[in-house]
Amino acid sequence: MKNFALIGAAGYIAPRHMRAIRDTGSKLTTAYDINDSVGVIDSLAPEASFFTNFEEFYEHAQILRRDELQALHYFSVCSPNHLHHAHIAAGLRLGCDVICEKPLVPTPDLWRELCLIEQETGRRVFNILQLRHHEAIVLLRKKVAAAPCSSKFDVDLTYITSRGKWYAASWKGDHRKSFGIATNIGVHFFDMLYFIFGNLQRSELHYSEDTKAGGYLEYQRARVRWFLSIDANDLPKQALGEKSTFRNISVDGEALEFSEGFTELHTVSYQEILAGRGYGLQDVRHCIETVHGIRNATPRITSTDNIHPAVSSLIRHSV
Known part of the structure; x- marks a missing residue:
């Protein structure tokens, strides 16, 4: 004990x-x-x-x-x-x-x-890198590993988790304490992407404000358009009034179902750590570098092909 x-x-x-x-x-x-x-x-x-x-x-x-x-x-x-x-x-x-x-x-x-x-x-x-223990993530990683080494997957990552006015008043709404949306809620997914698709080769920031951010990441085995938001107005029509969170990852057009199976992942993480198989400093270096790069980037669009649909919509409505 x-x-x-x-x-x-x-x-x-x-x-x-x-x-x-x-x-x-x-x-x-x-x-x-x-x-x-x-x-x-x-x-x-x-x-x-x-x-x-x-x-x-x-x-x-x-x-x-x-x-x-x-x-x-x-x-x-x-x-x-x-x-x-x-x-x-x-x-x-x-x-x-x-x-x-x-x-x-x-x-x-x-x-x-x-x-x-x-x-x-x-x-x-x-x-705690709990998504690495999620069954759907582990299966996708095996699928990617089994695919031809020359192939790259096209991935869309969307995570919208509604937060009320309390969020802005809390430490999470203070960029000096939470380090912003991409770091506070995105770091989980950026670690997952590295775990599945390998080293990061390119990063672009397309959109950034206090409640949402979006961009493009290219890994060894994937091209990823990403969008993160805590604004309920960004929820898709089918989720409005029904759900406060929308989580979607599509790989080559096929949705990855991982809405369940989260409740025990901290316990699994602890079991692995206590058994001597935990994720240490070397394992987490990549996602620290990824969010640090995003946080210090200036939003800029180099190609319309790499823009997440939600970001495209925001840009259209702001013009």
């Missing part, structure tokens, strides 16, 4: 980590969040110590190191994006391996800094 600490216990994604800790036979002993709305702990880890002050949390973790039975083995980081680097570093320096949500860090420079801290501490950083 491994002892866990969790940072960001009041966040949306934290309960999935708490369940994964419990369901892998480990124990959440210590949790921290500046917000005390953490009643979910009662059903998942009622004995866990809880802190709303980081200094007290850190000191408590230091004291636990003196007792072999209570010492922490893992840090789970579910805090806002801009705090990931500092919290990962704190976990490593406490002698723990760290499991962190995406995006791990926003820039290649911070990624390299984590590599140095890993070397200094002898501990490891693992990223």
